[in-house]
Amino acid sequence: MNTAGIIILTALTTAALIWALPRLRAFLPAFKRLDPYHFENRVELLGKSVEGVDIDMFGVSMRGRIITPCDSCDTNVSVEIVDITEGVLEPLRIFCTQPTLRRSEGMEFFFQTHNGIIPGRDAILPQWRMVLELGCDVLRFPKRGQRLLQFVTRISQVGTNRELAVAKTTLNYFVAAAEGYLDFEKRLEKMLASGYILALQTAGDQPNAIQQDLIKNWLNECLNHSAADITIDIRKIIPSETAQEAIDKACEILMQRADTSFRFGLVELCIKIAAADQPVSRPRQDWLKSLSERMELPQERFKAIFQKYLPLEAQDNPDPAFVLGIDPTLPVEESLKRLTEEYRKWNSRVNHPDPKVRQQADKMLSYLTEVRSRLLAETQA
Amino acid sequence: MTKLVGIDLGTTFSAIAMLNSIGRPEIIPNCEGERITASAVYFDEEEGGVRVGIEAINSRQLNTNRAVRFVKRYMGTDWTKTIDNHNWTPQEISSLILKKLKQDAEKEHGAISDVVISVPAHFDETRRKATMDAGTLAGLNVIGIVNEPVAAALFYAASHDITGRVLVYDLGGGTFDVTILDIKGKDMKILCSQGDHALGGIDFDHKIIELFEQEYQKQCNAKLIQNDQDMAKFEDEAEDVKKTLSRRNNAKKILYGSNGSARAEITRDQFEKAIESLIARTEMLIDVALDEAKSTTKDINKILLVGGSTRMPMVQERLTKKFGFAPEAAVNVDECVALGAAVHAGLTMLREKPESVPQGIAGGLRDVRLKDVCNHSYGTICAPVDEQTGRHVVRNTILLKKNTSLPCSTTQTFYTMADNQTELQIMITQGEDEDPDFVNKIATEIFELPAGRSAGRPIRVEYSYDANQRMHCEFEDQESGRKLEVEFCIGKDGELSQNHVHQQAETLQKMKVQ
Numbered sequence: 001m002n003t004a005g006i007i008i009l010t011a012l013t014t015a016a017l018i019w020a021l022p023r024l025r026a027f028l029p030a031f032k033r034l035d036p037y038h039f040e041n042r043v044e045l046l047g048k049s050v051e052g053v054d055i056d057m058f059g060v061s062m063r064g065r066i067i068t069p070c071d072s073c074d075t076n077v078s079v080e081i082v083d084i085t086e087g088v089l090e091p092l093r094i095f096c097t098q099p100t101l102r103r104s105e106g107m108e109f110f111f112q113t114h115n116g117i118i119p120g121r122d123a124i125l126p127q128w129r130m131v132l133e134l135g136c137d138v139l140r141f142p143k144r145g146q147r148l149l150q151f152v153t154r155i156s157q158v159g160t161n162r163e164l165a166v167a168k169t170t171l172n173y174f175v176a177a178a179e180g181y182l183d184f185e186k187r188l189e190k191m192l193a194s195g196y197i198l199a200l201q202t203a204g205d206q207p208n209a210i211q212q213d214l215i216k217n218w219l220n221e222c223l224n225h226s227a228a229d230i231t232i233d234i235r236k237i238i239p240s241e242t243a244q245e246a247i248d249k250a251c252e253i254l255m256q257r258a259d260t261s262f263r264f265g266l267v268e269l270c271i272k273i274a275a276a277d278q279p280v281s282r283p284r285q286d287w288l289k290s291l292s293e294r295m296e297l298p299q300e301r302f303k304a305i306f307q308k309y310l311p312l313e314a315q316d317n318p319d320p321a322f323v324l325g326i327d328p329t330l331p332v333e334e335s336l337k338r339l340t341e342e343y344r345k346w347n348s349r350v351n352h353p354d355p356k357v358r359q360q361a362d363k364m365l366s367y368l369t370e371v372r373s374r375l376l377a378e379t380q381a
Numbered sequence: 382m383t384k385l386v387g388i389d390l391g392t393t394f395s396a397i398a399m400l401n402s403i404g405r406p407e408i409i410p411n412c413e414g415e416r417i418t419a420s421a422v423y424f425d426e427e428e429g430g431v432r433v434g435i436e437a438i439n440s441r442q443l444n445t446n447r448a449v450r451f452v453k454r455y456m457g458t459d460w461t462k463t464i465d466n467h468n469w470t471p472q473e474i475s476s477l478i479l480k481k482l483k484q485d486a487e488k489e490h491g492a493i494s495d496v497v498i499s500v501p502a503h504f505d506e507t508r509r510k511a512t513m514d515a516g517t518l519a520g521l522n523v524i525g526i527v528n529e530p531v532a533a534a535l536f537y538a539a540s541h542d543i544t545g546r547v548l549v550y551d552l553g554g555g556t557f558d559v560t561i562l563d564i565k566g567k568d569m570k571i572l573c574s575q576g577d578h579a580l581g582g583i584d585f586d587h588k589i590i591e592l593f594e595q596e597y598q599k600q601c602n603a604k605l606i607q608n609d610q611d612m613a614k615f616e617d618e619a620e621d622v623k624k625t626l627s628r629r630n631n632a633k634k635i636l637y638g639s640n641g642s643a644r645a646e647i648t649r650d651q652f653e654k655a656i657e658s659l660i661a662r663t664e665m666l667i668d669v670a671l672d673e674a675k676s677t678t679k680d681i682n683k684i685l686l687v688g689g690s691t692r693m694p695m696v697q698e699r700l701t702k703k704f705g706f707a708p709e710a711a712v713n714v715d716e717c718v719a720l721g722a723a724v725h726a727g728l729t730m731l732r733e734k735p736e737s738v739p740q741g742i743a744g745g746l747r748d749v750r751l752k753d754v755c756n757h758s759y760g761t762i763c764a765p766v767d768e769q770t771g772r773h774v775v776r777n778t779i780l781l782k783k784n785t786s787l788p789c790s791t792t793q794t795f796y797t798m799a800d801n802q803t804e805l806q807i808m809i810t811q812g813e814d815e816d817p818d819f820v821n822k823i824a825t826e827i828f829e830l831p832a833g834r835s836a837g838r839p840i841r842v843e844y845s846y847d848a849n850q851r852m853h854c855e856f857e858d859q860e861s862g863r864k865l866e867v868e869f870c871i872g873k874d875g876e877l878s879q880n881h882v883h884q885q886a887e888t889l890q891k892m893k894v895q
Contacts, residue, residue: 348813369661
């Protein structure tokens, strides 16, 4: 081989290496690490005060080499997060409450934005560039406590969606604020089973079609907030020997695990169930009252929903103390005051456009005056 | 010369008054020579015209299907009465009563147009608008609406020298109102008004009918009232008995029913026992009003009686017992509302078109001042987190509270609920309840917001209400500066469109009212 041949071969080999090496580095992690400019991402935990409240923020940045198939390649950058606390082979999803930070379908967190045009085929982003600042308050983690989160930053070509560069990094984060959705599902299962027991108790032995629908709709509504389906198997979840034992256990579980909102919703459901089988007998009225007491609900709110869904005509032998909140043990002055308050409330409803509301208000006003006269007569006697 | 007229469009009786040349209101008698006209309408089958007043009452027993009484109770509802294939609305029937008043007044005083019509204080927006429409259909220019107890107090204060806190007890033919106000000379400041829409003379009459029914059942072993015709007849007889019992301790009637006749004697005691629950209802409303005015019975200096039903001795006795002094009977209880409405017409004209008010009238009303209050609470629907239950609850939040002194204004900030919320459904409500199911939604608008923002963006809401009962609502997205404004003229913008009113008025013009 003459000198010229050697020169040409050397030049060709050098050119081939120059062309191939970066490409090899991009595709093979082992090579990639060797590249001092390899594409990488990092996550910093930042603190931020929003309207006086301190919020944890994730700051995701990227830097390094991006190889594109053509010059002036238009690109997007995306960020995904998974929880790999239980192993990379069992990643758990992280949900997001903000619709703009989700995939088009589902609740999973996904962020994508336009990254811009990369001029050369082998471009290097030398400095860390912030891709995303994300408030942790919009994320729903699977569980509370110490979690290992994996952040994946990806550069892709606009149009073809071809992946051009990808980097992964992990961060240990302590989830303190919100309850994890897996924790919630587990808790929800017990709560729903307890609610189911109490709803069935309200409906009696044979729930009618309306009552069955009410229970079904309530379950569906509760489950929509969760990520998984739950089949209610009461006996398995809350084993008990007698109906009373089941009720006691259900109440105990709800007091331990359910918040006021859930308990209020459940009592509201029970009132609606009772209203679906009119007239509502006195024992059933008493059951609803005792249920609201066991659920430790504010009695004024309970009275308001009771009056709304169970008007006088829906009650069999209504109890004034119960309907109007007049306790026989109260001093007369106090009872009269309460009656005046009730009168004010119902008198303002007599102008309502709905004739049903007007009729109910008229009946309540007559009832109120009847109770007041009785009360005054007793005092005078 | 501008004639300033006030009309009391009552449930059982109506009256019309006009300001004289020195600004004093005077009742204009009808062409039968009576100072009040029964609010009854009878559609004459043979002559094809309409009879209003005492003639209608006398005729209605002939054919109850062609008669209407107590139409005020149906104002603002979708109630109709079909006569000769026409569905008569409460507005149309009321317009016939107003037409009769107008027609009779014009015979003596020439053409009249500018009027103020009185309504019960508790009437809501729909009912006020329906009353306005009735006036327009009768060919009147309704320059304002005044609350009945306010009108009565206005006349009382304008014609008497008085200072102190006054409770106006207005128990009319079909409605009951309580108003508490401070009067200092001719300066009046309303503190609060409360009302009961279904409590009045006719309810007392029905209690007497129940007594008739019991007596007839006992003596003849049969039902006394078997059809509408019987009901019309005994309603009139019960009214007679009620009036007698206001003067005497007992009243006697021969009841003619399907099983022969029975002699009924009703004592005042019997009657008072029967109406006890209704009187108790008035007492409860007084308690509510006192509470609202932050007063006790001891703070009230005078009680002014308004409305025919206040003639019942039991009413006066119970008030004397409750307050420790006798109520004032200084004004004619049947006429004072119309007289006060005429004064209100003068004040309204002086405020809006002072140049058209004759000097004599302007001089007569010079010192009269009235500071009114919001008749209802106004709010908006929102979904805050309920502190007691921890859930987002859809709730009516009251911004302008009932009985707030006018003019008034209030501001509150609400926040968007969802991320990327691009519109907000604005609802303006009228009513005292927190539960949206129990309030009237008087306006619904869509407020468009910028896209791509997270939840919790502040929306500033301002409600203001001026002395002319004009309410202005403004919703402002504080970040983008976008605004939505809504304006109402409470009790001034009729429910019906101008075209509709024109068409209906033309039809009604053809009706001959006697």
